[in-house]
Amino acid sequence: MLETSGSTGRGKGVRLSRTAVEANARAIAEYLHIRESDRAALVLPLHYSYGLSVLHSHLARGASLWLADQSILAPGFGAALEASGATSLAGVPHHFNMLQSLGLDDALPEKITCLTVAGGAMPADRVMHWASVMKERRGRFVVMYGQTEATARIAYLPPHLALSNPDAIGKAIPGGKLLLESEDGELVSDAGEEGELVYSGPNIMMGYAQSAEDLRKGPEIDRMMTGDLATVDANGLYRITGRRSRMSKIAGLRIGHDALEQALAAEGYDAAVWGNDQNIWVAVAGSAEGVSAQAARLAGIGAQHVRVVSCPAFPRHANGKIDYPALRKLEETEPAPRTLLPIFAQTFAPKAVSSNDSFSSLGGDSLQHVELLMEMERLFDGVPEGWEQLTIRQLETAAGPKRTGVSTPILVRALAILAVVVTHQTLWPVYGGAAAMVMLLGLSIAQHRRDALVQWNPGRFLQPTLRVLIPYGIVLAGYAAAWGQIPWASLLLISNLGITTPETHQMLPYLYWFIEAYMQISILVLLLFWVRPARRLLSDHPFMASLCLLGLAMLLRLIPEFWPLQSGRSQFTVPWVLFLFALGWCIAFAQSLQQKAITLAAAAVALSAAAYMGGNWYGGWIKYMSLLGVAAVLLFGQRVPLPRVAVRAAMQIARAAFMIYLLHRLVPEAIMPALGLELPKPFTDSVAIVGGIGLGLAAEHAMRSFSRGVLPALRSGVGGALTSRRRPSH
Missing domain, CATH: 1.10.1200.10 (ACP-like)
Structure with a gap:
C-alpha cells in the first residue's frame, strides 16, 4: 500500500497487488531497455511510487542501484555520482533544475547514458535542453507520466521524439492502453479534441484503502480515470492540457479548491477558489485585506503561489453554482499582488x-x-x-x-568577512576585516536599536543578541564535548580579558573574542543610557550623542596604553575597539553634509591616533587608513552598482557573515585533519577559505530554514487540515 492524496486532497491508501507491481516493473524495464549491467542512481525516496518503481524495474532485470545518501546540492555529489558507476539517473523536474544550477548538465559522468523525468510537468524548453544534452552524449532523455494509482507509470515519450514533441507525455507503456472520454462518457477520437485521460492496464491499483477493513477487499476497478484533461495528436502522442477535478498540485501538495473555499469562509471571507499547478487564484467579493496571507497559510504553500482578485459579484450558472470558467478570465485582467506579509x-x-x-x-x-x-x-x-x-x-x-545595486553596508560586510577568512588562513596583509565588522556593528545597532534605548526597553535591545549567543553556545558545547571540560572563561564571555589561554582549554580559540566584545559593548551601551538625560540626548540629538560616545571611547582607548595585557591581547578588549563601534554610530546619525564632514574628520583623527598608539608600524597605518576609506564609503556612498548576480552573492555572504566568522576555522583545524587531507599549501589555503565560507553559508541556511519552517509550524498547524504531503504521481 502506498499513500496518495487521491481526488479530494485527503490522504488515501492505494492498494497495489503483486501482479500490478510486477507488471509495472516489467513495462518500465522494457521501454527503458534496462540491462543486467545497468546501475541506477537513486536520489528519490522509496516511499514514493517513482522511487520504488526505479528499484523494482532494475531488480526485475538483475541490474544494480546506487542509493545516494546526500542531496544533489550537497558538496561532492557530482564526484560521488561518478564514483558510483551509475548508468542512469531518475529525478523530478526540480532535481534537473538543481543539476543545471550546479553545471552538471555539462559535466555528467561519462557512464550516464539515460536520464528519466517524472513527478510533474517539466517545461518544454527544459525538456528540449536535456534532450539535446543527452543526444550529444548519444544517450536518452525519457519523459514519463504516471500516478500512484497505476503503481507509478502510465505513459512515456520515446526519447527520439523529445526534441520535436517536448510538451507531450507520449504513449501508453507496454501492456497499457490510453483513451480520452468526454464529460458525457463518450469516446473522444478526433485529434486535438480534449477529454479526460483514461488508463487501463495490469498495473492499475485494486482500489483505495481508508480503513483496515478495506485491505481485505479484492480488485474493484479495471480502468483509471486520471482526472487529467488531455488531447491526442494524429501520431498517437498524448498531451496534458489541464485537470478536470478542482485540485492543484503545488510544491508537493494537493490542494482542494473546495476545501480552501470552505476554510476561507470560516475565516469570514466570501471567496471563490480555482487554480492550476503553479498558482491558486482567490476571487473575493468583499475586502481583500489579508486574504493572500490567510490562503497561503491555510493551503500550506508560499504566498508567491497565491493570486487575489476583486470580484463584487461572482458569475453563476442558472443552477446558482459559481461559474469558474468565467472567473478564470479575471486572471488576464488583474495583476499579481505583492504579498509581503508572510x-x-x-x-x-x-x-x-x-x-x-x-x-x-x-x-x-x-x-x-x-x-x-x-x-x-x-x-x-x-x-x-x-x-x-x-x-x-x-x-x-x-x-x-x-x-x-547593493547598499554599501552590505557590500562592506561581505568584503570584511572575506578579509577575515583570508587573513586567518594565509596571513596575507588583508588588514581590517574584523575592525570593519565592529564599525558595522555600531552602525547597525544605531540604526535598528535606537528606539529600544530611547524607550528604555532593555529586553528588546538585547533580543537580537540571541541570534549570536545561540550558535555561539552550540560551538562552545562542541568544544566542551571534545575537550572533556567546559571553557568557563568563554562561557562567561570574559576570556578576551586575558585571564587564561586556549591551551588550558578554559577558553575558546582567540578568534571568538568578537562575540565577547559584542556582548560586552551591548551591556556597556545599556549602562550608558540607563540614565534618563543620556536617553533624552539620544532621542533629541542623536548625532551629538554619537560624538559623546566617540569621545568616551577615545578616552578608554588610553587604558591599554597604560595597562596593556600580555602578548598583545589588549586588541581583543572593549577599550581597544569601542571607538570603532562609536564611529559606526556617528556614521548612522550623520544626516547633513556638515555632520558627515565632521564624522569623516573625527574618523581621520581617531584612526590616526589608533595607528600611532598601536605601534606606529606600516601594517597598522595600512589597516586604519583602509578603515578611513570604509568610513568615507559608508558616509557618502549609498549604493554600489553591480550586476544582479554580484548583488545576490554579496547579500548571501553578508547575511551569513556571523556564521562564517563563527565556523570558518573548523574547516582547516578540524574537518580537514579528520578527513586526512594533506595538500600543498596553496591548495590547503583554497580549500580552507572556500570550505569555511561554504560551511558558514550552509549553517546560516539551516538556521534560517529552522526559523522559517519549524517556528511558524509550531505556531500554526492549520495547513495540514487542508493538504497532505503528496507522493508526486506524474
Whole structure:
C-alpha cells in the first residue's frame, strides 16, 4: 500500500497487488531497455511510487542501484555520482533544475547514458535542453507520466521524439492502453479534441484503502480515470492540457479548491477558489485585506503561489453554482499582488505581524534587514527608498523609482568577512576585516536599536543578541564535548580579558573574542543610557550623542596604553575597539553634509591616533587608513552598482557573515585533519577559505530554514487540515 492524496486532497491508501507491481516493473524495464549491467542512481525516496518503481524495474532485470545518501546540492555529489558507476539517473523536474544550477548538465559522468523525468510537468524548453544534452552524449532523455494509482507509470515519450514533441507525455507503456472520454462518457477520437485521460492496464491499483477493513477487499476497478484533461495528436502522442477535478498540485501538495473555499469562509471571507499547478487564484467579493496571507497559510504553500482578485459579484450558472470558467478570465485582467506579509511574518517569527507594521516598528536588526532586502529584491526587482519606514501595506503597493545595486553596508560586510577568512588562513596583509565588522556593528545597532534605548526597553535591545549567543553556545558545547571540560572563561564571555589561554582549554580559540566584545559593548551601551538625560540626548540629538560616545571611547582607548595585557591581547578588549563601534554610530546619525564632514574628520583623527598608539608600524597605518576609506564609503556612498548576480552573492555572504566568522576555522583545524587531507599549501589555503565560507553559508541556511519552517509550524498547524504531503504521481 502506498499513500496518495487521491481526488479530494485527503490522504488515501492505494492498494497495489503483486501482479500490478510486477507488471509495472516489467513495462518500465522494457521501454527503458534496462540491462543486467545497468546501475541506477537513486536520489528519490522509496516511499514514493517513482522511487520504488526505479528499484523494482532494475531488480526485475538483475541490474544494480546506487542509493545516494546526500542531496544533489550537497558538496561532492557530482564526484560521488561518478564514483558510483551509475548508468542512469531518475529525478523530478526540480532535481534537473538543481543539476543545471550546479553545471552538471555539462559535466555528467561519462557512464550516464539515460536520464528519466517524472513527478510533474517539466517545461518544454527544459525538456528540449536535456534532450539535446543527452543526444550529444548519444544517450536518452525519457519523459514519463504516471500516478500512484497505476503503481507509478502510465505513459512515456520515446526519447527520439523529445526534441520535436517536448510538451507531450507520449504513449501508453507496454501492456497499457490510453483513451480520452468526454464529460458525457463518450469516446473522444478526433485529434486535438480534449477529454479526460483514461488508463487501463495490469498495473492499475485494486482500489483505495481508508480503513483496515478495506485491505481485505479484492480488485474493484479495471480502468483509471486520471482526472487529467488531455488531447491526442494524429501520431498517437498524448498531451496534458489541464485537470478536470478542482485540485492543484503545488510544491508537493494537493490542494482542494473546495476545501480552501470552505476554510476561507470560516475565516469570514466570501471567496471563490480555482487554480492550476503553479498558482491558486482567490476571487473575493468583499475586502481583500489579508486574504493572500490567510490562503497561503491555510493551503500550506508560499504566498508567491497565491493570486487575489476583486470580484463584487461572482458569475453563476442558472443552477446558482459559481461559474469558474468565467472567473478564470479575471486572471488576464488583474495583476499579481505583492504579498509581503508572510515574508515579514516569517522573518520576525514568533512575533505577531500585521499589514500596518514596518521594519522599523518591528525593531528589525541588521540580519533581518539583509534577509528582507534579499526577498524583496528577488520578488520585486528592487525596493523603494526609505522602505524601512513604510508599512507592509504601503510596500505592497509602492511604485516609483527603485533602488538598484547593493547598499554599501552590505557590500562592506561581505568584503570584511572575506578579509577575515583570508587573513586567518594565509596571513596575507588583508588588514581590517574584523575592525570593519565592529564599525558595522555600531552602525547597525544605531540604526535598528535606537528606539529600544530611547524607550528604555532593555529586553528588546538585547533580543537580537540571541541570534549570536545561540550558535555561539552550540560551538562552545562542541568544544566542551571534545575537550572533556567546559571553557568557563568563554562561557562567561570574559576570556578576551586575558585571564587564561586556549591551551588550558578554559577558553575558546582567540578568534571568538568578537562575540565577547559584542556582548560586552551591548551591556556597556545599556549602562550608558540607563540614565534618563543620556536617553533624552539620544532621542533629541542623536548625532551629538554619537560624538559623546566617540569621545568616551577615545578616552578608554588610553587604558591599554597604560595597562596593556600580555602578548598583545589588549586588541581583543572593549577599550581597544569601542571607538570603532562609536564611529559606526556617528556614521548612522550623520544626516547633513556638515555632520558627515565632521564624522569623516573625527574618523581621520581617531584612526590616526589608533595607528600611532598601536605601534606606529606600516601594517597598522595600512589597516586604519583602509578603515578611513570604509568610513568615507559608508558616509557618502549609498549604493554600489553591480550586476544582479554580484548583488545576490554579496547579500548571501553578508547575511551569513556571523556564521562564517563563527565556523570558518573548523574547516582547516578540524574537518580537514579528520578527513586526512594533506595538500600543498596553496591548495590547503583554497580549500580552507572556500570550505569555511561554504560551511558558514550552509549553517546560516539551516538556521534560517529552522526559523522559517519549524517556528511558524509550531505556531500554526492549520495547513495540514487542508493538504497532505503528496507522493508526486506524474
